[in-house]
Amino acid sequence: MMQNGRYIGYMLNEQELIEGCRKGSRASQRALYDHYCKKMMVVCLRYSKSNAEAEDILQEGFVKVFQGLDGFRQDAKLETWMTRIMVNTALNHHRKKLYLYPMVDVEKTDLPDGEIGISTLQFNELLAMVQSLPQGCQLVFNLFAIEGYSHKEIADMLGISEGTSKSQYARARVLLQEKLRKESSHYKIYGEGKF
Amino acid sequence: MEKGNFERAWQEAFHEAEVSPSASVWTNVELTLEKEAGGKMKQRLLFYKLLAAASLVFAMGIAGVYYISFQDDRAPIADNSVKAGSTGEASSNSSVEEVQDIHADEHASANTLQSESKVRMESEASMYSQADHSTVGNSRNEQLARVEKNNSTSKSNDNNLLLAEVDHTPTQVLPGRDNTPERYTVQLNERPLPALAEVSQPTLVFESPYSEPDPGMVLLAKLADEEKKYAEEGKKKSNDNLWTSVGFGAGSFNPNASFTTSGQRLASNSLSNQVNTSPSAGSSYTLGMLVGGRVSERFVIQSGLNYLTQNAYYTSTVVSMGTLMSASLNDFSDAQTLSYASTPYGVSSNLQFISLPVQVGYLILDKDFAIQLNSGLSTDFFLNNTLTPDMAGISKYSQSAGSDSPFRSVNFSGLAGTEFSYRFNDHYRIAINPGMRYSLNSIYKSDTNTQINPITFDVSLRFGYIFR
Incomplete structure (x- = not known):
């Protein structure tokens, strides 16, 4: 449907969109993109250091989505399937330079005594925290905490040992707790008005 | 390490989050998809080219072998007969x-x-x-x-x-x-x-x-x-003087053109028929019948009637203005002012012709299995061009032949191909024809400033009846 020169694809259901994309209909592809691009952009941002990098991953990921839709068996939700493609694309993106990241076992991790809640923080702040993590920690944190993979799966995906995955995650968690503690102290001092 | 509240809190924080990417992402995605679609068509085009080339090489090889063996067969006969x-x-x-x-x-x-x-x-x-x-x-x-x-x-x-x-x-x-x-x-x-x-x-x-x-x-x-055998075959061959066949062909179609902005006044709220595009190769289909006859021992001539349709896919960034705009701008002769740029959208073009081919064929192998090289000219009568947008809100646009049409009513194409046929009884023959069709003139009129000489590589399957 054309409205003010912009296509609105929500008139079609997901199945119709998938069928359209499979037939190579550019309109269906555009509608599918419009529907999911914002959520997928968040996925890409979590694995990136900048918007530009995230957009590169998003672009590559959507091309793979359209190419791979014929193989989508609909066992899972389309969104889940697309997220997995975005994550894999991001990992491929990083895998090329993974050897540059210092991914070694952390001998001793001082886990914080108590956990600091993140509910008071906005999404942008949380995203900035994740993006500020060292690259290896960022990948492992995303895969373990948000995507829900096990350390064994992460180890296989990244080609590292399970111990390395665990220690990287522990380090990410410590760093995030510290950042959260700082933000929390800002809250206490300045209140929510700061945000 | 068990997943606890910490992980759940992060999952929830990102669960419904959304960030808009810049508009350039979709443009790049579309461009990549276009390139790949073009690449696939190029591969298909390459396949048909290779098939045509292979058939030609095969035919020449067979002809060579046949010629050499024929020469070898003849030489000793001559020697012996002279000596005897x-x-x-x-x-x-x-x-x-x-x-x-x-x-x-x-x-x-x-x-x-x-x-x-x-x-x-x-x-x-x-x-x-x-x-x-x-x-x-x-x-x-x-x-x-x-x-x-x-x-x-x-x-x-x-x-x-x-x-x-x-x-x-x-x-x-x-x-x-x-x-x-x-x-x-x-x-x-x-x-x-x-x-x-x-x-x-x-x-x-x-x-x-x-x-x-x-x-x-x-x-x-x-x-x-x-x-003795040759003599008998010669008698047989002379009986294949006239035949007819029906066939269907499919192949790749290359518009072989660079598009320019239209000089046409367009129907309201419709597609422009020539738009700034990234044209990609498409498909071509033919359906028709042929009548052929032998004019000498090795040469045949055949003609017939074909329905020809050629499809191509383009990406357009131009649409025409609406009815209101057209009405208010009736005095404008330059149609460019009646169109405006839009986001890229796909356009399927479907050209239809009635084709009258006349071909001369040379039989390089004339047995039950025959190989024939064909070459000729086709007169193509333009029927219609239909542009179908791949985007809702833009109507389909169709243009027929006529004085106000940008398309030439009559076009000429060169034909070349190889026919491999097999006669499975006295009356019936089946043939496969890889071939090429090249438009000798632009299918657009000269005043449109557009040059399109389509090239088609196709393979057709024909079923023939031999009159005896």
């Missing part, structure tokens, strides 16, 4: 001389071993030159040479030597010699030479001194068979 003196006057004379020698020797020294040996030597010399390996078996007195009278040919008084029969069956067994199965009987026509006057229709029996079959004579026999 069956036809030519000069050769006949030389052979007659040889035979005269034999007869003279036989006559002069009929009962002597010397003469026998001489005859043998002379005959050997003669037969070596004729058929590599033969020798005189024995003298007449020892009844190793048999003289037969042939009433049917005895009346003939000319000087022709009739080397005729190659008899593979043993006619006589030589005592004290290896009884080889190969023995040849050469019948000589009666010749009124004084020395041989009393000997009419002599038949000399030669026995091969070799245990192996004489390859020269075997070859002669085979060639005689081949000659």
Whole structure:
């Protein structure tokens, strides 16, 4: 449907969109993109250091989505399937330079005594925290905490040992707790008005 | 490490989050998809090109093999026939001389071993030159040479030597010699030479001194068979004088054009028919019938009627203004002012023609399995062009032939191809034709400033009926 020169694809259901994309209909592809691009952009941002990098991953990921839709068996939700493609694309993106990241076992991790809640923080702040993590920690944190993979799966995906995955995650968690503690102290001092 | 509240809190924080990417992401995605679609079509195009090239090479290969084998087959026949003196006057004379020698020797020294040996030597010399390996078996007195009278040919008084029969069956067994199965009987026509006057229709029996079959004579026999076959086939071929066929073809279609902005006034709220695009190759389909006839032993001519449709996909960034705008801008002759840029959208173009091909074919192999090289010209009558947008809100646009149409009503295309066919009985033949069609003129009129000379590579399957 054309409205003010912009296509609105929500008139079609997901199945119709998938069928359209499979037939190579550019309109269906555009509608599918419009529907999911914002959520997928968040996925890409979590694995990136900048918007530009995230957009590169998003672009590559959507091309793979359209190419791979014929193989989508609909066992899972389309969104889940697309997220997995975005994550894999991001990992491929990083895998090329993974050897540059210092991914070694952390001998001793001082886990914080108590956990600091993140509910008071906005999404942008949380995203900035994740993006500020060292690259290896960022990948492992995303895969373990948000995507829900096990350390064994992460180890296989990244080609590292399970111990390395665990220690990287522990380090990410410590760093995030510290950042959260700082933000929390800002809250206490300045209140929510700061945000 | 168990997942706890910490992880769940992060999951929830990102669960419903959304961030808009910049508009350039979709443009890049679309461009990548376009390139890949173009790449696939290029691959398909390459496939048809390779198929056409392969068929041509195959046809030339077959023609080469056929030609070489034909030459090889012909050469020994000519040599042997000359040596045997069956036809030519000069050769006949030389052979007659040889035979005269034999007869003279036989006559002069009929009962002597010397003469026998001489005859043998002379005959050997003669037969070596004729058929590599033969020798005189024995003298007449020892009844190793048999003289037969042939009433049917005895009346003939000319000087022709009739080397005729190659008899593979043993006619006589030589005592004290290896009884080889190969023995040849050469019948000589009666010749009124004084020395041989009393000997009419002599038949000399030669026995091969070799245990192996004489390859020269075997070859002669085979060639005689081949000659017969060719003669029979020639009779058959002459019956395939007229045939008709129906067929369907599919292939790749390359618009072979660069598009410019339209100079046409467009229908309201519709697509422009020429837009700034990234044209990609498409598909082509033909459906039709042909009638063909043989004009000489190797050349055929065929013509018919085809329906031709050519599809291509473009990405457009231009649409025309709406009705209101068109009405208010009636005085504008430049249609560019009636269109505006939009986000890229896909456009399927469907060109339809009625085609009248006339082709000349050369048969490089004309048996049950035949190979034919075709070349010709096609007159294509433009029917219609339909542009179908791949985006809702823009209507389909169709344009027929006529004075206000940007398309030429009549176009000409060059045709080239190869036909591989198989005749599976006296009346029916099935054929596969890889071929190429190139438009000799732009299908757009010259005043549109657009040059489009489509190239089509296709493969058609034809089912033919042979009139007898």
